[in-house]
Amino acid sequence: MKMSFSLDLLLRDNIKRLVPYSSARDEFKGEASVLLDANENAFGSPYSKNYNRYPDPLQRRIKEKLYRIKGVPSENIFLGNGSDEAIDILFRAFCEPGRDNVILVPPTYGMYEVSANINNVLYKKVNLTHDYQLDLDGIAEAIDTYTKLIFICSPNNPTGNSIRRQDIETILVNFDGIVVIDEAYINFSKQPSFTKDLEEFPNLVILQTLSKAWGLAALRLGMAFAGKEIITVFNKIKPPYNINQATQDVVLEALEGVDIVNEWIKEVVEEREKLSVSLQMLSQVAHVTPSDANFILVKLEEPRELYNFLVSNGIIVRDRSKVELCEGCLRLTVGTPKENRMLLENIRAFYAVV
Template identity: 70%
Template sequence: MFDINKILRPNIKKLVPYSSARDEFKGEASVYLDANENAFGSPLDTAYNRYPDPLQYKVKKRLSEIKGVPPRNIFLGNGSDEAIDVLFRSFCNPGVDNVILVPPTYGMYEVSANINDIETRKVLLTEDYQLNLEGIAEAIDEHTKMIFICSPNNPTGNSINREDVETLLANFSGLVVVDEAYINFSRQKTFIQELTEYANLVVLQTLSKAWGLAGLRVGMAFASEEIIEVMNKVKPPYNINEASQQLALEALNNIDTVNSWIKETLTQRDKLVLQLKNFDFVLDIYPSDANFILVKTTGARDIYNYLVQQGIIVRDRSKVELCEGCLRITIGTPAENETLINALQNYK
């Protein structure tokens, strides 16, 4: 049975969060003399002299309408990376606790663990890039606070079997963090729908991928109200700037455009897979539920270097365990994909 008080860091239980001027007064006024801001404005066309909403309510309200969860179940971070870091700082005692990672997976989980002095216990995915449930069970001890699962997975592109994730949620007393950065491209439904079922579930999503807002740095975490309250207590007071909030709100009103991009990306992904299969140096292309594909080749580094010379940048993942000989290729525009294929046709 999950009990947040059993995994929360003792110092976080006692933490009195910083109270900003915008926390102490909520509403509209004609004169603001409470936050030591520049009263004369900004040297820009848009005035950014006032501090932003520390809890980003308008953005959360719009996300609530799109995602079907209340604003109180949403945390916004400076990218998903901030949400990951806040989870470590909230629930893991440095030098004592551990988390479980399932490589090959997103590298920031391990970086954040190392920054926070948290042990990482790695349980490799199976050969078909699925969870090794037996290995995970053996790795868990009384100091295991979180399990990170990326689905669709980066860099492999595949979705993790839903039943396996549910098995962990039902049997693990810590947090199961499901990172859905690429969920918009997947055939699998989001785990957000399971928040009321599992109190220990945290779902990460982002506006950086399908929504095309990587430069704004807006990440999302969805969880129970008590987990979100802890994360809001630990985060910096104004972690999402006003420009990002305004532009995110504007973007969230353009769902039809984003959906058309997703559809085109999937079409281009299928087309690119078929074209790449014609090359002798391509040994395998793994099934993908993301906006990229993992391609096993006869010489990943040589192909990577050749493409760099042509002004085309892909990702060499050949040194990642279980991804030997592999390149990760993002799905581009039709013109970009054609440029890639034309370049590879001249590769010796």
């Protein structure tokens, strides 16, 4: 186990000195009959349900439910406005603009690069290998004194494969900065989540979301799991009421649906395998990347023309044919059985007339 990790050495000086905003709901916790502390509208809301009171700034009830589902204590959970909020906070907490840098391993989720640009932080790209795994030697060479974050998406977007666990552990053990593992698609994978390893790796931050398997993309609720010290930093930086009450209410109700979500996951995985097999049978398909996610990356002939054909027939997929290491590829989300049949029928129809 590495012993050189120091959160204090990684944090920006202004974040160390930061005194977070203290909201009315931070200063008073509990129940009361008369609330006259937060300058709210005491008469209610012009709606069937009252939303005139500020929400719990730390979303305690949701974290309690997540603890029962995921086994991660509340003190190790941060909830954000999508995973994107957690990504942005990581840059603002640990990266001095114009000085520090982060490492990205493309092809990968594009928001890491966008957040780096927004925060004026240099990003170094170390491409995945041709089988979409980490280039450990390349990453080791790219790390310098000012490297603060390494982002690893597993299962990876847009390729769909899981990154080898042993390789991720190698980086966790040998890197003094923060290793961010984005597990947005972990529910569809046979690989275990790194959430069970938080105590072993103090430099580990795990990102997950309710947008995929849980079917709550419109609510924009993301999760970060990390050691208590790192979560304290997240809560110090975030806006005071970053998760609104309407979202909290819906999420609390949705988290009761574990059984139906597990059924959906099972069906998506079954449909993913059927779709992969059917695509591999087409002579125009060069390669179907084995997927641990709810999508498939497919290399095929005339990808742009096929994409346009599908759009003209009301079927929208993602064209990744211009992305490095994904040349000639479309990314296909696994839909319902009916949607998958329509997709295959249209792909076959396109190649029949080309």
